[in-house]
Amino acid sequence: MSTVLDEIIAGVREDLAARERLVPAAEVARAAAARPAALDAWAALGGGAPAGDLRVIAEVKRRSPSKGALADIADPAALAAQYERGGASVISVLTEQRRFGGSIEDLDAVRAAVSIPVLRKDFTVEEYQITEARAHGADLVLLIVAALDDARLAGLLALTHELGMNALVETHTEEEVDRAAAAGARIVGVNVRNLKTLEIHRDVFGALAGRMPEGAVIVGESGVRGPDDVAHFARHGAGAVLVGEALVTDGDPRARIEEFKSAGAAAIAERLSAH
Numbered sequence: 001m002s003t004v005l006d007e008i009i010a011g012v013r014e015d016l017a018a019r020e021r022l023v024p025a026a027e028v029a030r031a032a033a034a035r036p037a038a039l040d041a042w043a044a045l046g047g048g049a050p051a052g053d054l055r056v057i058a059e060v061k062r063r064s065p066s067k068g069a070l071a072d073i074a075d076p077a078a079l080a081a082q083y084e085r086g087g088a089s090v091i092s093v094l095t096e097q098r099r100f101g102g103s104i105e106d107l108d109a110v111r112a113a114v115s116i117p118v119l120r121k122d123f124t125v126e127e128y129q130i131t132e133a134r135a136h137g138a139d140l141v142l143l144i145v146a147a148l149d150d151a152r153l154a155g156l157l158a159l160t161h162e163l164g165m166n167a168l169v170e171t172h173t174e175e176e177v178d179r180a181a182a183a184g185a186r187i188v189g190v191n192v193r194n195l196k197t198l199e200i201h202r203d204v205f206g207a208l209a210g211r212m213p214e215g216a217v218i219v220g221e222s223g224v225r226g227p228d229d230v231a232h233f234a235r236h237g238a239g240a241v242l243v244g245e246a247l248v249t250d251g252d253p254r255a256r257i258e259e260f261k262s263a264g265a266a267a268i269a270e271r272l273s274a275h
């Protein structure tokens, strides 16, 4: 039986084939090469720095399979600029159109509006999407372990690094964390939303935190609705959280990000003082 993730990816593949017909891979590669170097998202997310701050990846998300319509977001650039002013470390732009209402034009608009790293949040299955992300100014791409076999995961991660970018390698189970580590992931996300059933179980994060590769930035993804959720991730070892719904549905996303950062920093301080 096909899952939500399978259905999303089937649509992504169709859309991808259409884009490839319009803009051939060689042309995308030329555009990627002409871009200024990618920003260092690993460092922006606290990679290599002593634990202390909690970083926020703030997402531009119009709708979702689990919740339907969330926010119109007529001006994604203005929203991203607010996120940056609130202290976000990275902006995530969902570019999948069918289920999330995003586009590559959203990525262009956000890239032009902020000076912090930008994540192209797509369901990446082919090299073309990574080169295309770089051609449109992304610094970071999403690789969902559940959607890729080992060879594909390693190949896509290698291309990401060759292009000077980072990847947020997303996991949900112990086996996926081990596969992410074996592939050489430096930024590992734990999505507490099961992409096959759409259920959110916050405890998944704590169960996986101990298996993370040494030195990786650990990102808690999904289900952040308030400061307690951020504190939960931070207490269990997250250096960053990825937040969509809570920011796009809030009238004051700047204030929310500030609140999340201070809840995260307090929980990290508590964790460090307990050791």
Ligand SMILES: O=C(O)c1ccccc1NCC(=O)[C@H](O)[C@H](O)COP(=O)(O)O
Pocket: 004, 059, 061, 064, 065, 066, 067, 191, 193, 195, 198, 221, 222, 223, 224, 242, 243, 244, 245, 246
């Ligand atoms: O959000 C969904 O319903 C969804 C369904 C299927 C695949 C992916 C999905 N979301 C992508 C994400 O990872 C989230 O947008 C991201 O983690 C932020 O989540 P939230 O803060 O809960 O909006």
